[in-house]
Amino acid sequence: MARITAEQEVENLSGLSTNPEKDIFVVRENGTTCLMAEFAAKFIVPYDVWASNYVDADISLTRGAEVKGRCGHDESELQVFWVDRAYALKMLFVKVTPSGARRGGADSGWMWAEAAARFPHPDKLPGRLTRASSAPQESHNTSKGPEATWRLSKVQFVYDSSEKTHFKDAVSPGKHTANSHHLSALVTPAGKSYECQAQQTISLASSDLQKTVTMILSAVHIQPFDIISDFVFSEEHKCPVDEREQLEETLPLILGLILGLVIVRRGGNEDGLFTSA
Template structure:
Protein backbone atom coordinates (compact mmCIF):
# COMPACT_ATOMS: atom_id res chain seq x y z
CA UNK A 1 0.00 0.00 0.00
CA UNK A 2 2.81 2.39 0.87
CA UNK A 3 4.47 1.65 -2.48
CA UNK A 4 1.20 2.27 -4.33
CA UNK A 5 0.68 5.49 -2.41
CA UNK A 6 4.19 6.62 -3.31
CA UNK A 7 3.58 5.89 -6.98
CA UNK A 8 0.34 7.89 -6.93
CA UNK A 9 2.06 10.79 -5.17
CA UNK A 10 4.88 10.77 -7.71
CA UNK A 11 2.40 10.66 -10.60
CA UNK A 12 0.40 13.54 -9.12
CA UNK A 13 3.57 15.58 -8.69
CA UNK A 14 4.55 14.92 -12.32
CA UNK A 15 1.12 16.00 -13.58
CA UNK A 16 1.26 19.12 -11.42
CA UNK A 17 4.74 19.94 -12.75
CA UNK A 18 3.59 19.53 -16.36
CA UNK A 19 0.57 21.75 -15.66
CA UNK A 20 2.77 24.47 -14.16
CA UNK A 21 5.22 24.25 -17.06
CA UNK A 22 2.31 24.46 -19.46
CA UNK A 23 1.14 27.67 -17.85
CA UNK A 24 4.65 29.10 -17.96
CA UNK A 25 5.34 28.27 -21.58
CA UNK A 26 1.88 28.93 -22.95
CA UNK A 27 2.35 32.73 -23.21
CA UNK A 28 5.65 32.13 -24.97
CA UNK A 29 3.97 29.94 -27.56
CA UNK A 30 1.12 32.38 -28.01
CA UNK A 31 3.59 35.24 -28.46
CA UNK A 32 5.87 33.44 -30.91
CA UNK A 33 7.05 36.01 -33.44
CA UNK A 34 9.26 35.74 -36.49
CA UNK A 35 10.58 38.03 -39.19
CA UNK A 36 10.22 37.40 -42.90
CA UNK A 37 11.98 38.96 -45.87
CA UNK A 38 9.63 39.24 -48.86
CA UNK A 39 11.83 41.54 -50.94
CA UNK A 40 11.89 39.04 -53.79
CA UNK A 41 8.27 40.01 -54.51
CA UNK A 42 9.27 43.61 -55.32
CA UNK A 43 10.01 44.63 -58.90
CA UNK A 44 12.05 47.58 -57.62
CA UNK A 45 15.64 46.41 -56.97
CA UNK A 46 16.11 49.16 -54.38
CA UNK A 47 13.01 48.35 -52.36
CA UNK A 48 12.66 45.83 -49.57
CA UNK A 49 9.53 44.19 -48.18
CA UNK A 50 9.78 43.00 -44.59
CA UNK A 51 7.20 41.51 -42.25
CA UNK A 52 6.88 40.43 -38.64
CA UNK A 53 4.48 37.56 -37.98
CA UNK A 54 2.89 36.36 -34.77
CA UNK A 55 1.54 32.80 -34.62
CA UNK A 56 1.62 32.59 -38.40
CA UNK A 57 -0.25 35.88 -38.95
CA UNK A 58 1.25 39.15 -40.18
CA UNK A 59 1.25 41.79 -37.44
CA UNK A 60 3.69 44.34 -38.93
CA UNK A 61 4.78 44.99 -42.50
CA UNK A 62 7.03 47.58 -44.14
CA UNK A 63 7.78 48.17 -47.80
CA UNK A 64 10.27 50.87 -48.71
CA UNK A 65 13.57 51.89 -50.25
CA UNK A 66 16.05 53.22 -47.69
CA UNK A 67 19.42 54.89 -47.84
CA UNK A 68 21.51 56.05 -44.89
CA UNK A 69 24.12 58.78 -45.17
CA UNK A 70 26.70 58.42 -42.39
CA UNK A 71 29.53 60.92 -41.82
CA UNK A 72 32.85 59.60 -40.52
CA UNK A 73 36.36 60.92 -39.98
CA UNK A 74 39.46 60.07 -41.99
CA UNK A 75 42.99 61.28 -41.47
CA UNK A 76 44.16 64.00 -43.83
CA UNK A 77 47.26 63.61 -46.00
CA UNK A 78 49.30 65.65 -43.53
CA UNK A 79 48.66 62.98 -40.91
CA UNK A 80 47.37 65.56 -38.44
CA UNK A 81 44.01 66.97 -39.46
CA UNK A 82 40.75 65.05 -39.72
CA UNK A 83 38.46 65.22 -42.74
CA UNK A 84 34.79 64.23 -42.64
CA UNK A 85 33.72 61.84 -45.39
CA UNK A 86 30.26 60.45 -46.18
CA UNK A 87 29.33 56.78 -46.35
CA UNK A 88 26.21 55.92 -48.34
CA UNK A 89 24.50 52.75 -47.16
CA UNK A 90 21.52 51.39 -49.11
CA UNK A 91 19.28 48.95 -47.29
CA UNK A 92 19.91 45.59 -49.01
CA UNK A 93 17.09 43.30 -50.05
CA UNK A 94 18.78 40.35 -48.36
CA UNK A 95 18.66 41.82 -44.84
CA UNK A 96 17.71 39.75 -41.80
CA UNK A 97 14.49 40.59 -39.98
CA UNK A 98 13.37 40.45 -36.37
CA UNK A 99 10.59 42.26 -34.58
CA UNK A 100 7.98 42.47 -31.87
CA UNK A 101 4.25 43.14 -31.99
CA UNK A 102 1.89 44.33 -29.27
CA UNK A 103 -1.41 46.16 -29.10
CA UNK A 104 0.05 49.66 -28.68
CA UNK A 105 3.78 49.23 -29.39
CA UNK A 106 5.69 47.35 -32.06
CA UNK A 107 9.13 47.36 -33.60
CA UNK A 108 11.14 45.92 -36.47
CA UNK A 109 14.88 45.23 -36.56
CA UNK A 110 16.62 45.06 -39.93
CA UNK A 111 20.26 43.94 -39.96
CA UNK A 112 22.85 43.17 -42.63
CA UNK A 113 26.58 42.60 -43.16
CA UNK A 114 26.79 40.14 -40.24
CA UNK A 115 25.12 42.65 -37.91
CA UNK A 116 27.63 45.38 -38.74
CA UNK A 117 24.54 47.48 -39.50
CA UNK A 118 21.17 47.25 -37.75
CA UNK A 119 18.18 49.54 -38.19
CA UNK A 120 15.53 49.60 -35.46
CA UNK A 121 12.18 51.29 -36.12
CA UNK A 122 9.73 51.68 -33.23
CA UNK A 123 6.00 52.32 -33.60
CA UNK A 124 3.37 53.34 -31.07
CA UNK A 125 -0.36 54.03 -30.87
CA UNK A 126 -1.94 56.99 -29.14
CA UNK A 127 -5.17 58.96 -28.87
CA UNK A 128 -5.18 62.55 -30.06
CA UNK A 129 -7.74 65.36 -30.11
CA UNK A 130 -11.41 64.30 -30.11
CA UNK A 131 -10.44 60.73 -29.28
CA UNK A 132 -8.92 60.00 -32.70
CA UNK A 133 -6.57 57.00 -32.51
CA UNK A 134 -3.41 57.15 -34.61
CA UNK A 135 -0.13 55.31 -34.94
CA UNK A 136 3.28 56.85 -35.58
CA UNK A 137 6.99 56.17 -35.78
CA UNK A 138 8.14 57.03 -32.27
CA UNK A 139 11.84 56.23 -32.49
CA UNK A 140 14.52 55.17 -34.97
CA UNK A 141 17.95 53.81 -34.09
CA UNK A 142 20.82 52.83 -36.35
CA UNK A 143 23.70 50.74 -35.05
CA UNK A 144 26.81 50.74 -37.23
CA UNK A 145 30.47 49.81 -37.15
CA UNK A 146 32.99 52.03 -38.93
CA UNK A 147 35.45 49.13 -38.85
CA UNK A 148 33.40 47.59 -41.67
CA UNK A 149 35.50 48.60 -44.67
CA UNK A 150 32.97 48.14 -47.48
CA UNK A 151 31.56 51.61 -46.86
CA UNK A 152 33.92 53.11 -44.28
CA UNK A 153 37.25 53.34 -46.07
CA UNK A 154 40.24 54.39 -43.95
CA UNK A 155 38.02 55.45 -41.06
CA UNK A 156 39.91 57.15 -38.25
CA UNK A 157 39.58 55.40 -34.89
CA UNK A 158 37.00 52.87 -36.18
CA UNK A 159 34.43 51.42 -33.85
CA UNK A 160 30.76 50.84 -33.09
CA UNK A 161 28.32 53.73 -32.83
CA UNK A 162 24.60 54.31 -32.34
CA UNK A 163 22.56 57.01 -34.06
CA UNK A 164 19.12 57.83 -32.62
CA UNK A 165 16.23 60.19 -33.12
CA UNK A 166 14.95 62.35 -30.28
CA UNK A 167 11.27 63.02 -29.48
CA UNK A 168 10.16 61.65 -32.81
CA UNK A 169 6.58 61.71 -34.08
CA UNK A 170 6.71 60.80 -37.76
CA UNK A 171 4.42 59.25 -40.39
CA UNK A 172 1.34 59.86 -38.23
CA UNK A 173 -1.49 57.71 -39.63
CA UNK A 174 -5.08 56.94 -38.56
CA UNK A 175 -5.34 53.60 -36.77
CA UNK A 176 -6.30 50.70 -39.00
CA UNK A 177 -4.69 52.21 -42.10
CA UNK A 178 -1.32 51.89 -43.81
CA UNK A 179 0.95 54.86 -44.48
CA UNK A 180 1.73 55.35 -48.18
CA UNK A 181 4.19 57.85 -49.63
CA UNK A 182 6.04 57.78 -52.94
CA UNK A 183 7.92 61.00 -52.15
CA UNK A 184 11.13 60.92 -50.15
CA UNK A 185 10.86 61.28 -46.38
CA UNK A 186 13.97 62.22 -44.40
CA UNK A 187 14.87 61.76 -40.74
CA UNK A 188 17.97 62.97 -38.92
CA UNK A 189 19.59 60.77 -36.28
CA UNK A 190 22.25 61.99 -33.86
CA UNK A 191 25.25 59.68 -33.56
CA UNK A 192 27.42 58.84 -30.58
CA UNK A 193 30.33 59.54 -32.94
CA UNK A 194 30.89 63.14 -31.84
CA UNK A 195 27.21 64.02 -32.32
CA UNK A 196 27.39 63.67 -36.08
CA UNK A 197 24.09 63.75 -37.97
CA UNK A 198 23.10 60.55 -39.77
CA UNK A 199 20.46 61.02 -42.48
CA UNK A 200 17.84 58.35 -43.10
CA UNK A 201 16.06 58.74 -46.44
CA UNK A 202 13.00 56.66 -47.33
CA UNK A 203 10.84 56.66 -50.45
CA UNK A 204 8.24 54.51 -52.17
CA UNK A 205 6.91 53.72 -48.71
CA UNK A 206 4.05 51.61 -47.41
CA UNK A 207 4.04 50.76 -43.70
CA UNK A 208 1.53 49.27 -41.28
CA UNK A 209 2.60 48.26 -37.76
CA UNK A 210 -0.85 47.50 -36.30
CA UNK A 211 -4.30 46.10 -37.17
CA UNK A 212 -3.40 44.10 -40.28
CA UNK A 213 -6.57 42.15 -41.02
CA UNK A 214 -5.32 39.98 -43.91
CA UNK A 215 -2.05 38.08 -44.02
CA UNK A 216 0.64 39.95 -46.02
CA UNK A 217 -1.93 42.51 -47.22
CA UNK A 218 -1.88 46.19 -46.25
CA UNK A 219 -5.08 47.86 -45.09
CA UNK A 220 -6.61 50.99 -46.63
CA UNK A 221 -3.84 53.44 -47.62
CA UNK A 222 -3.40 56.85 -46.04
CA UNK A 223 -1.44 59.05 -48.42
CA UNK A 224 1.17 61.45 -47.11
CA UNK A 225 0.69 65.20 -47.47
CA UNK A 226 3.47 65.44 -50.07
CA UNK A 227 1.77 62.92 -52.36
CA UNK A 228 -1.60 64.64 -51.89
CA UNK A 229 -0.05 67.99 -52.83
CA UNK A 230 1.68 66.53 -55.90
CA UNK A 231 -1.57 64.91 -57.00
CA UNK A 232 -3.35 68.25 -56.61
CA UNK A 233 -0.65 69.99 -58.65
CA UNK A 234 -1.05 67.39 -61.39
CA UNK A 235 -4.84 67.76 -61.42
CA UNK A 236 -4.84 71.57 -61.24
CA UNK A 237 -4.05 72.20 -64.96
CA UNK A 238 -6.85 69.83 -65.95
CA UNK A 239 -9.31 71.58 -63.65
CA UNK A 240 -8.29 75.02 -64.92
CA UNK A 241 -8.55 73.83 -68.52
CA UNK A 242 -12.03 72.46 -67.88
CA UNK A 243 -13.16 75.73 -66.25
CA UNK A 244 -11.72 77.80 -69.12
CA UNK A 245 -13.44 75.58 -71.69
CA UNK A 246 -16.73 75.88 -69.81
CA UNK A 247 -16.43 79.68 -69.78
CA UNK A 248 -15.81 79.71 -73.54
CA UNK A 249 -18.84 77.48 -74.19
CA UNK A 250 -21.09 79.66 -71.99
CA UNK A 251 -19.82 82.84 -73.70
CA UNK A 252 -20.47 81.45 -77.20
CA UNK A 253 -23.93 80.24 -76.17
CA UNK A 254 -24.92 83.64 -74.76
CA UNK A 255 -23.58 85.38 -77.86
CA UNK A 256 -25.52 83.03 -80.13
CA UNK A 257 -28.82 83.70 -78.32
CA UNK A 258 -28.09 87.41 -78.38
CA UNK A 259 -27.74 87.31 -82.17
CA UNK A 260 -31.01 85.41 -82.58
CA UNK A 261 -32.93 87.84 -80.38
CA UNK A 262 -31.47 90.83 -82.20
CA UNK A 263 -32.36 89.42 -85.64
CA UNK A 264 -36.06 88.94 -84.68
CA UNK A 265 -36.66 92.59 -83.66
CA UNK A 266 -38.43 94.77 -86.41
CA UNK A 267 -36.36 97.59 -87.88
CA UNK A 268 -38.19 100.94 -87.40
CA UNK A 269 -37.48 103.71 -89.96
CA UNK A 270 -35.45 106.58 -88.64
CA UNK A 271 -36.66 109.16 -91.25
CA UNK A 272 -40.15 110.60 -90.44
CA UNK A 273 -40.97 110.97 -94.17
CA UNK A 274 -40.94 107.23 -94.50
CA UNK A 275 -43.98 106.96 -92.19
CA UNK A 276 -46.16 108.69 -94.88
CA UNK A 277 -45.36 106.04 -97.41
CA UNK A 278 -46.24 103.23 -95.05
Protein backbone atom coordinates in the same frame (compact mmCIF):
# COMPACT_ATOMS: atom_id res chain seq x y z
CA MET B 1 6.39 45.21 -19.33
CA ALA B 2 4.61 43.77 -22.33
CA ARG B 3 5.16 40.09 -23.10
CA ILE B 4 5.05 38.48 -26.52
CA THR B 5 3.59 34.98 -26.19
CA ALA B 6 2.27 34.36 -29.71
CA GLU B 7 4.36 32.62 -32.34
CA GLN B 8 5.70 35.17 -34.83
CA GLU B 9 7.21 34.82 -38.29
CA VAL B 10 9.07 37.41 -40.34
CA GLU B 11 9.48 37.56 -44.11
CA ASN B 12 11.70 39.62 -46.41
CA LEU B 13 9.67 39.95 -49.62
CA SER B 14 11.86 42.59 -51.26
CA GLY B 15 12.23 40.41 -54.34
CA LEU B 16 8.59 41.13 -55.17
CA SER B 17 9.25 44.87 -55.53
CA THR B 18 9.80 46.33 -58.99
CA ASN B 19 11.83 49.11 -57.36
CA PRO B 20 15.35 47.74 -56.75
CA GLU B 21 15.90 50.25 -53.94
CA LYS B 22 12.72 49.38 -52.02
CA ASP B 23 12.47 46.63 -49.41
CA ILE B 24 9.33 44.80 -48.27
CA PHE B 25 9.07 43.29 -44.79
CA VAL B 26 6.17 41.39 -43.23
CA VAL B 27 5.68 40.25 -39.64
CA ARG B 28 3.05 37.55 -39.03
CA GLU B 29 1.61 36.41 -35.72
CA ASN B 30 -0.15 33.05 -35.41
CA GLY B 31 -0.41 32.87 -39.20
CA THR B 32 -1.88 36.38 -39.59
CA THR B 33 -0.06 39.48 -40.78
CA CYS B 34 0.36 42.07 -38.03
CA LEU B 35 3.00 44.45 -39.48
CA MET B 36 3.88 45.37 -43.06
CA ALA B 37 6.55 47.79 -44.22
CA GLU B 38 7.66 48.89 -47.69
CA PHE B 39 10.33 51.56 -47.96
CA ALA B 40 13.70 52.58 -49.36
CA ALA B 41 16.23 53.67 -46.74
CA LYS B 42 19.60 55.38 -47.02
CA PHE B 43 21.95 56.65 -44.32
CA ILE B 44 24.45 59.50 -44.63
CA VAL B 45 27.15 58.78 -42.03
CA PRO B 46 29.99 61.25 -41.38
CA TYR B 47 33.27 59.70 -40.20
CA ASP B 48 36.83 60.84 -39.61
CA VAL B 49 39.63 59.97 -42.04
CA TRP B 50 43.34 60.63 -41.88
CA ALA B 51 43.45 62.82 -44.98
CA SER B 52 40.80 65.35 -43.81
CA ASN B 53 38.44 66.15 -40.98
CA TYR B 54 35.64 63.86 -42.14
CA VAL B 55 33.83 62.45 -45.15
CA ASP B 56 30.35 60.98 -45.61
CA ALA B 57 29.56 57.31 -46.11
CA ASP B 58 26.42 56.69 -48.18
CA ILE B 59 24.85 53.45 -46.91
CA SER B 60 21.69 52.00 -48.45
CA LEU B 61 19.53 49.25 -47.03
CA THR B 62 20.11 46.34 -49.40
CA ARG B 63 17.97 43.41 -50.44
CA GLY B 64 18.48 40.06 -48.78
CA ALA B 65 18.66 41.66 -45.34
CA GLU B 66 17.91 39.65 -42.21
CA VAL B 67 14.70 40.85 -40.60
CA LYS B 68 13.11 40.39 -37.19
CA GLY B 69 10.05 41.93 -35.60
CA ARG B 70 7.30 41.71 -33.05
CA CYS B 71 3.73 42.92 -32.75
CA GLY B 72 2.08 44.17 -29.59
CA HIS B 73 -1.21 45.69 -28.51
CA ASP B 74 0.12 49.23 -28.79
CA GLU B 75 3.83 48.72 -29.56
CA SER B 76 5.41 47.02 -32.57
CA GLU B 77 9.03 46.66 -33.65
CA LEU B 78 10.91 46.06 -36.88
CA GLN B 79 14.61 45.15 -36.93
CA VAL B 80 16.71 44.80 -40.08
CA PHE B 81 20.33 43.63 -40.35
CA TRP B 82 22.55 43.60 -43.46
CA VAL B 83 26.16 43.14 -44.63
CA ASP B 84 26.87 40.42 -42.04
CA ARG B 85 25.29 42.55 -39.31
CA ALA B 86 27.68 45.42 -39.88
CA TYR B 87 24.52 47.54 -40.09
CA ALA B 88 21.29 47.31 -38.12
CA LEU B 89 18.12 49.40 -38.35
CA LYS B 90 15.64 49.19 -35.50
CA MET B 91 12.27 50.96 -35.54
CA LEU B 92 9.67 51.24 -32.77
CA PHE B 93 6.03 52.06 -33.56
CA VAL B 94 3.52 53.01 -30.86
CA LYS B 95 -0.21 53.52 -30.80
CA VAL B 96 -1.32 56.62 -28.90
CA THR B 97 -4.73 57.32 -27.36
CA PRO B 98 -6.35 60.79 -27.58
CA SER B 99 -4.97 61.60 -24.12
CA GLY B 100 -1.46 60.67 -25.28
CA ALA B 101 -1.16 57.71 -22.90
CA ARG B 102 -0.04 54.23 -23.88
CA ARG B 103 -0.81 51.02 -22.07
CA GLY B 104 2.78 49.76 -22.11
CA GLY B 105 5.71 51.16 -20.12
CA ALA B 106 7.76 53.98 -21.59
CA ASP B 107 10.50 51.64 -22.78
CA SER B 108 8.65 48.32 -22.83
CA GLY B 109 8.96 48.01 -26.59
CA TRP B 110 12.54 49.24 -26.97
CA MET B 111 14.27 45.92 -26.46
CA TRP B 112 16.58 44.56 -29.13
CA ALA B 113 17.23 40.86 -28.49
CA GLU B 114 20.13 39.73 -30.64
CA ALA B 115 19.48 36.10 -29.68
CA ALA B 116 16.02 35.98 -31.26
CA ALA B 117 15.44 32.78 -33.24
CA ARG B 118 14.98 32.79 -36.99
CA PHE B 119 11.39 32.59 -38.09
CA PRO B 120 10.05 29.85 -40.41
CA HIS B 121 8.90 30.86 -43.85
CA PRO B 122 5.23 30.40 -44.78
CA ASP B 123 4.60 27.87 -47.55
CA LYS B 124 2.82 30.35 -49.79
CA LEU B 125 3.82 33.90 -50.60
CA PRO B 126 1.58 36.54 -52.15
CA GLY B 127 2.09 37.82 -55.65
CA ARG B 128 2.11 41.37 -54.29
CA LEU B 129 0.91 43.40 -51.36
CA THR B 130 -2.49 45.01 -51.92
CA ARG B 131 -4.84 47.60 -50.51
CA ALA B 132 -7.72 46.46 -48.33
CA SER B 133 -11.29 46.64 -49.59
CA SER B 134 -13.76 48.95 -47.92
CA ALA B 135 -15.89 46.07 -46.58
CA PRO B 136 -15.83 45.90 -42.77
CA GLN B 137 -13.98 42.87 -41.41
CA GLU B 138 -12.69 41.69 -38.09
CA SER B 139 -9.15 43.00 -37.67
CA HIS B 140 -6.04 41.55 -36.03
CA ASN B 141 -3.78 43.31 -33.52
CA THR B 142 -6.30 46.06 -32.77
CA SER B 143 -6.75 48.50 -29.91
CA LYS B 144 -8.26 51.40 -31.81
CA GLY B 145 -10.18 53.96 -29.82
CA PRO B 146 -11.75 57.24 -30.89
CA GLU B 147 -9.22 59.41 -32.74
CA ALA B 148 -6.33 57.14 -31.78
CA THR B 149 -3.16 57.39 -33.87
CA TRP B 150 0.05 55.46 -34.38
CA ARG B 151 3.51 56.85 -35.08
CA LEU B 152 7.18 56.02 -35.46
CA SER B 153 8.50 56.68 -31.97
CA LYS B 154 12.17 55.62 -32.02
CA VAL B 155 14.84 54.80 -34.57
CA GLN B 156 18.23 53.23 -33.86
CA PHE B 157 20.96 52.69 -36.46
CA VAL B 158 24.03 50.64 -35.58
CA TYR B 159 26.99 50.77 -37.97
CA ASP B 160 30.53 49.42 -38.06
CA SER B 161 33.08 51.83 -39.54
CA SER B 162 35.55 48.96 -39.94
CA GLU B 163 33.36 47.63 -42.78
CA LYS B 164 35.45 48.38 -45.88
CA THR B 165 32.72 48.65 -48.52
CA HIS B 166 31.43 52.02 -47.31
CA PHE B 167 34.17 53.26 -44.97
CA LYS B 168 37.62 54.04 -46.39
CA ASP B 169 40.59 54.77 -44.12
CA ALA B 170 38.42 55.49 -41.09
CA VAL B 171 40.15 56.79 -37.97
CA SER B 172 39.57 54.48 -34.96
CA PRO B 173 37.14 52.17 -36.78
CA GLY B 174 34.52 50.32 -34.76
CA LYS B 175 30.83 49.98 -33.98
CA HIS B 176 28.74 53.06 -33.28
CA THR B 177 25.10 53.63 -32.41
CA ALA B 178 22.93 56.49 -33.67
CA ASN B 179 19.59 57.18 -31.97
CA SER B 180 16.63 59.46 -32.56
CA HIS B 181 15.49 61.82 -29.82
CA HIS B 182 11.88 62.80 -29.06
CA LEU B 183 10.77 61.39 -32.40
CA SER B 184 7.16 61.55 -33.58
CA ALA B 185 7.12 60.68 -37.28
CA LEU B 186 4.72 59.07 -39.78
CA VAL B 187 1.74 60.04 -37.58
CA THR B 188 -1.32 58.18 -38.90
CA PRO B 189 -4.91 57.64 -37.74
CA ALA B 190 -5.34 54.20 -36.17
CA GLY B 191 -6.66 51.62 -38.59
CA LYS B 192 -4.90 53.18 -41.60
CA SER B 193 -1.58 52.64 -43.33
CA TYR B 194 0.94 55.43 -43.91
CA GLU B 195 2.02 56.13 -47.49
CA CYS B 196 4.55 58.69 -48.72
CA GLN B 197 6.53 58.61 -51.96
CA ALA B 198 8.45 61.80 -51.15
CA GLN B 199 11.77 61.74 -49.32
CA GLN B 200 11.73 62.25 -45.56
CA THR B 201 14.77 62.78 -43.34
CA ILE B 202 15.30 61.82 -39.71
CA SER B 203 18.36 63.02 -37.76
CA LEU B 204 20.11 60.52 -35.49
CA ALA B 205 22.72 61.41 -32.86
CA SER B 206 25.74 59.11 -33.16
CA SER B 207 27.99 57.83 -30.38
CA ASP B 208 30.95 58.65 -32.67
CA LEU B 209 32.01 62.00 -31.23
CA GLN B 210 28.40 63.23 -31.33
CA LYS B 211 28.21 63.23 -35.11
CA THR B 212 24.77 63.40 -36.76
CA VAL B 213 23.64 60.56 -39.02
CA THR B 214 20.90 61.38 -41.53
CA MET B 215 18.32 58.71 -42.34
CA ILE B 216 16.49 59.23 -45.64
CA LEU B 217 13.23 57.36 -46.24
CA SER B 218 11.30 57.26 -49.51
CA ALA B 219 8.61 55.18 -51.23
CA VAL B 220 7.16 54.45 -47.79
CA HIS B 221 4.08 52.32 -47.13
CA ILE B 222 3.85 51.07 -43.54
CA GLN B 223 1.21 49.66 -41.24
CA PRO B 224 2.26 48.32 -37.81
CA PHE B 225 -1.25 47.92 -36.31
CA ASP B 226 -4.86 47.04 -37.16
CA ILE B 227 -4.16 44.90 -40.24
CA ILE B 228 -7.31 43.22 -41.50
CA SER B 229 -5.87 40.21 -43.32
CA ASP B 230 -2.67 38.70 -44.69
CA PHE B 231 -0.51 40.94 -46.89
CA VAL B 232 -3.24 43.60 -47.24
CA PHE B 233 -2.69 47.28 -46.42
CA SER B 234 -5.64 49.21 -45.00
CA GLU B 235 -6.76 52.53 -46.47
CA GLU B 236 -3.74 54.77 -46.84
CA HIS B 237 -3.09 58.05 -45.04
CA LYS B 238 -0.94 60.12 -47.40
CA CYS B 239 1.76 62.47 -46.20
CA PRO B 240 1.18 66.23 -46.77
CA VAL B 241 3.91 66.42 -49.44
CA ASP B 242 2.26 63.72 -51.54
CA GLU B 243 -1.16 65.35 -51.13
CA ARG B 244 0.24 68.71 -52.23
CA GLU B 245 1.97 67.18 -55.26
CA GLN B 246 -1.22 65.36 -56.20
CA LEU B 247 -3.16 68.63 -55.96
CA GLU B 248 -0.56 70.40 -58.10
CA GLU B 249 -0.92 67.68 -60.73
CA THR B 250 -4.72 67.61 -60.81
CA LEU B 251 -5.46 71.33 -60.39
CA PRO B 252 -4.37 72.32 -63.94
CA LEU B 253 -6.55 69.53 -65.34
CA ILE B 254 -9.55 70.73 -63.34
CA LEU B 255 -8.98 74.35 -64.34
CA GLY B 256 -8.56 73.32 -67.98
CA LEU B 257 -11.82 71.37 -67.87
CA ILE B 258 -13.69 74.30 -66.31
CA LEU B 259 -12.24 76.72 -68.86
CA GLY B 260 -13.24 74.38 -71.68
CA LEU B 261 -16.82 74.19 -70.40
CA VAL B 262 -16.99 77.98 -70.12
CA ILE B 263 -15.76 78.40 -73.70
CA VAL B 264 -18.23 75.82 -75.02
CA ARG B 265 -21.15 77.42 -73.16
CA ARG B 266 -20.19 80.93 -74.29
CA GLY B 267 -19.87 79.75 -77.88
CA GLY B 268 -23.31 78.13 -77.70
CA ASN B 269 -24.89 81.33 -76.38
CA GLU B 270 -23.35 83.42 -79.17
CA ASP B 271 -24.64 80.98 -81.81
CA GLY B 272 -28.13 81.20 -80.36
CA LEU B 273 -28.12 85.00 -80.42
CA PHE B 274 -26.94 85.07 -84.04
CA THR B 275 -29.72 82.67 -85.14
CA SER B 276 -32.49 84.61 -83.45
CA ALA B 277 -31.36 87.86 -85.03
